[in-house]
Every structure is written in structure tokens, then in C-alpha cells.
């Protein structure tokens with residue numbers, strides 16, 4: 001299969017909201033919560049990819065709430081896969097399509113292969129499968145939709161939950177105010193740095209900056225090999241805020257710098273929001289969410305100091321937590 005040139009990719013990118021295809025390929029019939037940003041990730045990625053796409057989804061909200069008995073919002077072929085199998089299902093779909101095309105059983109055309117998984121499914125349990133998928137030469141895209149909890153099973157902490165958040169596993173108490181003491185795992189960066197075959201890696205938020213996520217999906221699908229996108233998805237139920245504020249919460253995550261927005265293609269890193277220059281206080285992001293209602297200035301200041309350290313001291317903010325540069329011992 002041949003891939004299109006950089007010039008042609010640029011032409012495919014959306015310049016404004018009027019360019020967004022009107023056709024809905026993730027349509028009504030799902031039962032996600034009001035204000036669910038992960039549902040928006042589904043709707044947007046499939047609009048960007050178009051109808052010649054097959055998708056698989058790991059167990060989680062985007063499987064369960066999307067496929068209640070005898071209903072589905074998916075207009076494209078879609079299958080459920082096991083919780084940790086996002087990577088292997090992508091490889092299976094891509095390998096199957098390649099074999100069928102080679103044998104002449106189906107038309108040799110570009111069919112997008114997209115596998116999506118949650119933060120526990122992809123970021124914790126399924127990491128080895130994703131690692132294997134990114135070592136192949138298949139044209140596939142894995143989207144990790146990160147609502148920072150095992151949401152489908154009632155909001156348990158995962159390796160990607162923000163430090164200090166209350167979840168059903170980490171409730172605040174009188175003896176220990178903060179029960180979740182792990183810093184958020186840096187999945188996109190670890191996959192980018194450790195996988196020489198990966199063609200495109202990006203972080204994203206469905207609504208900020210507008211169109212950024214959809215254009216990243218287009219670039220990932222045209223990258224000519226395995227690609228990975230990590231989206232941060234505000235979740236009104238798990239993060240405990242009014243559903244009408246999902247977009248604002250996502251925007252504050254980017255503007256405060258707690259979730260760095262970047263893409264890496266051909267070894268070049270591009271920051272899509274430069275939080276080195278201007279950051280809103282991280283407290284503004286955290287205060288909007290009930291899961292941080294137990295925070296005092298001690299916790300706000302701690303999180304702020306870690307975010308500041310990332311942007312001011314890391315060799316590559318959000319990606320490479322090396323501070324010392326090159327040291328050689330002789």
C-alpha cells in the first residue's frame with residue numbers, strides 16, 4: 001500500500017469547523033454519561049478516519065456504554081476485544097486485512113485499522129500488547145482514551161490517575177487525607193522513546209485546541225506505520241463536576257501544563273501548546289473537580305511544584321525527565 005506525501009496530508013487537515021465531515025459514523029444509540037469526553041473522542045476519531053475503517057475497543061466504558069444489548073452507535077465494523085488486548089487486536093485486524101488483500105480475497109485498498117483502549121486497559125494491563133503492535137510494520141493506530149480511572153467498574157484508581165485524586169480505591173479519610181500517591185504514568189512518551197518503528201505519537205484533548213485531535217488522527221493514519229495517540233478525557237462522573245464543564249476542564253488541563261500537548265513525527269517533537277511561556281495555576285484545574293475537594297494548599301502546592309519542574313527542568317517537558325544533560329565519567 002502506498003502512502004500519500006506530506007503535501008497531500010496537509011491538504012487533508014481540517015482548517016476550520018466547517019471542514020468537519022457532517023456524516024456521523026458514531027451516532028445515537030450509546031449510553032455514555034452526559035458530557036462524556038471519551039464519547040467525543042470516539043465521534044471525532046471516526047469522523048477523521050472516515051467509513052473505510054475497522055475499529056476494535058477494549059472492555060471499558062467505551063465498550064459497555066456503547067453496546068448495550070442489541071444497540072450500537074458504530075456505523076463502521078467494530079468489535080469488542082479483551083481488556084488488555086488493544087495492541088494485539090490491532091495487529092490481528094491489520095494482519096488479517098493484509099493477508100486477505102494479498103490473496104485477492106478483498107480489494108487492495110487503504111482500510112484504516114484503529115484500536116481504542118482505556119487507561120487501565122491500555123496504559124496498565126495492555127502495555128505489552130501495545131508495545132508489540134508498535135514494533136510491527138503494520139499501518140495501525142492505537143488510541144488510549146484516558147478518563148483517569150477504571151470508570152466502567154465505578155472509578156477505581158489506575159496508573160494514570162492524577163496524584164491525590166479521590167477514587168473508590170483511594171477515598172480521603174481523617175487519618176490519611178491523600179490516599180493516591182502515584183504520579184501519573186507517562187505512557188505516550190515511554191512508547192515514543194522506546195519503539196524505533198513507531199511513526200507517529202501524540203497527546204491530545206478532544207476539544208482543545210479545536211480540531212487538534214482530529215488532525216492528529218489524520219496524520220497518524222497517514223504516517224505509514226504504527227501510531228499511537230493518548231487523549232485526556234474529562235469524565236463528569238469520575239472527576240465529579242457538572243457535565244456542562246467538560247470542555248473547560250480539558251482546556252484547563254492543557255493550559256495549566258499538567259497534561260502536555262505534543263506530537264512526535266520522524267523524530268521531531270512539536271508542542272501544540274507551549275506551557276513554558278504561560279501556565280494558568282494548576283489549582284484552577286483541580287478546584288473544578290470534586291475528586292480534589294479534600295486538597296489543601298499543601299497538596300495544591302505539591303502538584304504545582306511537580307508541574308513547574310516538568311516544564312522548567314526537564315530536557316524535553318512532558319517527554320524526557322532528564323535534567324543533567326550529557327555527563328561522561330572517564
Ligand SMILES: Cc1ncc(C[n+]2csc(CCOP(=O)(O)OP(=O)(O)O)c2C)c(N)n1
Nearest residue numbers: 059060061083118119120121149150151152
Ligand atoms: C482481565 C479483566 N480484568 C478485569 C475486568 C473488569 N473490568 C471491566 S472494564 C474495567 C475497567 C476498565 O478501565 P479502563 O480501561 O480505564 O476503561 P474505562 O472503563 O475507564 O473506560 C475492568 C477492571 C475485565 N473485564 N477483564
Ligand code: SF4
Nearest residue numbers: 032033036061235237
Ligand atoms: S463514567 Fe466517565 S468515561 Fe464512563 S461513560 Fe460516564 S463520563 Fe464517560
Ligand SMILES: [Mg+2]
Nearest residue numbers: 118119149151
Ligand atoms: Mg479509564
